[in-house]
Amino acid sequence: MKKIIGKYMLAGMVALTMTACNDSFLDRTPTNDLNDVAFWKSQSDLEAYTNGIYNEAANNGTYKFMVGFHSDAYSVKVVGPYSMEAMSDNFATMDGSQTWASAVAAGIENQPSGNPNYGSWSWGLLRRINVFLNNYERATGVSEVVRNQYAGEALFFRAWFYLYMVQTYGDVPLILKPLDTNSEELDAGRNSRKEVMQQVLKDINDACSYLPAENWGANRLTKGAALALKARIGLYEGTYRKYHNLGDETEFLNACVSACEELMGMGYEIYDTGNPDKDYTALFTTEDLGTNKEVIFYRKYSEGLKRHRICGYAVNLRNGGTKDFVDDFLCVDADGAARPVGLSHDYSNDTPEEEFTNRDPRLSQTFLAPGNAAAAALFEDAANAKRTFPRIGNMNGWPTLTGYHPIKYYIREQDKKGFNAETHDYPLFRYAEVLLNYAEAKAELGACDQAVLDKTINILRDRVNMPHLSVNPEMDPKYASYGISSLLVEIRRERRVELSFEYLRYQDLMRWAWGDKLKERVLGMRLEDADFADPRYEGAITKGGSEDAGNNPVFVFKAADGKQYIDAYENTNYATARRSFDPNKDYLRPIPSSVISKNLNLGQNPGWPDGQKKD
Structure with missing residues (x-):
């Protein structure tokens, strides 16, 4: 039922011919087609060609929709789970390789002359796909069912490619055939978003009908992956249309619902061994996801295939989670109820340790819980296990920009392997997203009742032993002015908490028309004046603006609650005064x-x- 992405190797004439294909046909680079009579005859021909489509889609130096832990070790820190999250309100960074994302979030990036980090005006993948779809039926020695299975793979990737292009650029050229240097489409304008997304929906529907539900070959796509992509497409476009007043959202929301309902009957399930403090972490630190029933579609890493360096970069960059994100993890009060920090009876951030006490367990599986015990448990025999956390400013050993140290994806055993040696897998689509997509789409359609919540949100909460969500939750004062129901607030909160650092938050803000959130001051952990002399900080932090501020001073801001917090971007290009949307x-x-x-x-x-x- 699942598919893994590896690095396929093509041999002989096929590989040589395919690498000659035009990687940017809209820029009029000459190319050669695979149209000779010697090809397109056998199943092995179809398999070899579609393997090349997988390869091209996984080329993260060009495309950014199937990134995972990237296709090379260094680039995972430039364009990877952490840097991409810094485009949103979940994460802040001042690492030089990631500040392109800080600029996007602040609304101050410059128009690029070539392809930027966050987008790609590259069309080589589409051309590969269109060449295949223009020729695959010539393999008359292969049954129609088998031919269509390979066509389903090509259509899956065309749908995902165009979703990514529309998310990035809106209207884009809709090209459904391979072009050559004389094609008139090279000088054409862009097709409307509506026309492109109608084709995307058609392509993914066809892919769902062509692909088998069960595994049909080593590392091949299945129907489950196509349905998961269809659900993502439907929810994205449906809500984008609704909140940007484009109309016609119902068709896409219904497409999301139907895809989710079919997936919910296919045997996938939430990974839950009854250990709420570790099960969520295990999804992102497992060497091999091949037997995990929650994972629908994943990127495979292993010795001799592809390796990465996500763990090494997690602990060595000047970045961190935001207070706004950390505040969205619910508190479990003494009466057993789960409440937002703004409604909690027992929440306290008087110390870093208290802030992490009695919170949704996903908080301490996403960011390092302060305290030596937590560090020792994470780092084992590492030198950092002996240090006090959080670490900020000039403190040696993994200082963070905000006080909230990212640890999602981190596992000490992988970190010890070193550069370009980490091999744990990355889940591209997992069943948790399907459940969240379903709950949100049903709520947008006015059809989310308690039964829907009990088979979606509350299953996710069961994994981390959190109280259930009901259909009439109390409104979080943080979101009272956003113009949506308290139920939608909680569904969106659950999505933010469950799916962080999975390349979704930025586009969630875009589709909900929540771009104004990016203008807000980016705060970190609470840090009062007295804390600058606290022994836990080893005298290594100095207050920004003071005469002896030194290198990397820590700036603070007094918020509306009268408390003082780290101001992550003060005195930088991304400071509040310079932010815009x-x-x-x-x-x-x-x-x-x-x-x-x-x-x-x-x-x-x-x-x-x-x-x-x-x-």
Whole structure:
């Protein structure tokens, strides 16, 4: 029922011909097609060609929709789970390799001349797919059922590619055939978002009908993965249309619901061994996800295949979670009820240790719980296990920007392997997302009752031993002015907590039209003036603005609650005074100027410079 992504190796003539394919056909690079009569005959031909599609889609140096732990060890810190989260309100970073994401979140990035870190105007994958779809039926010696299974793979990737392009750029050229250097489409403009997403829905529906439910070959896509992508597509486009006033959202929301309902009858289940303090962590630190029934589609890493360095970079970069995110983890009060921090009877952040006490267990499985015991348990025999956490400012040994140390994906055994040697797998689609998609789509359609919550949100809460959600929760004062129901608030909270650092939060903000959240001051852990002399900080932190601030001073801000918190970006390019979000511009990314200069008919997204030289 699941599919893993590895690095397929093609041999002989097929590999040589495919690598000659045009990787940027809209930029008019000459290319050769696989149209000769010697090919497209056998099942092995179809398999070899579609293996190349997998390869191309997994090329994270070009495409950013199937990133995982990236396709090379260094780049996981540049474009990986942590840096991509810094585009959102969940994470802050001042590491030089990741500040492109800080700039996106702050609304101050410049229009790129070429492909930026967060997007890609690259079309080589689409061309590979279209060449296949234009030729696969020529393999007449292969049964129609088998031919269609390979076509299902190609359609799956075309749907995912175009979802990514629409999320990034809105209107884009819709190309359904392989082009050559004389094709008139090279000078065409962009198709409307509506037209493109209708094709995306058609492609993923066809992929769902073509792909088998059971495993049908080593490392091949299955129907479960196609349905999971369909659910993601339906929820994204349905809510984007609703909250951006585009209309026609019901068709996509219903597509999400139908995909989820089918998946919910296919035997997937939430990974739960009855250990609420470790089961969530295990999903992201397991060497081999091949037998995990929650994981629908994952990226495989192993010796001799692909390796990464997520753990090493997790503990060595100047970044950290945000207070806004940490505040969204519920508190479990003495009366047994789960409440937001703004409603909790027992919540306290007087010390870092208290802040992590009696919280949703996913908090201490996403960020390191302060205290030597927690550090020792995580680091085992590492030098860091002897240190006091949190670590900020100039403190030696894993200092963080905000006080909240990221540990999701971290496992000491992998870290000890060193650079380009870590091999635990990355889940690209998991059943938890399906359940969250279903609950949200049903709520958006006005059909989320207690039965829906009990088979979605509450199953996830059971894994971490959290009290159940009911259909009429008390409104969190933090979200009272957002214009949505308290039920939707809690469903969105659950999504934020469960799916953090999985490449979803930024696009969630975009589809909900919550871009204004990115303008807010980015705060970290509570840090009062007296704390600067606290022995736990080894005298290594100095207050920003003081005469002896030194290197990497820690700036603080007094919030509305009268308490003082780390101000992550004060005195930087991403400080509050410089942050902006223009709703007429920043929900879409700019098309690179070098692309527009080659085809003026593409135009530019609203608010961005068109890149053309003026007379």
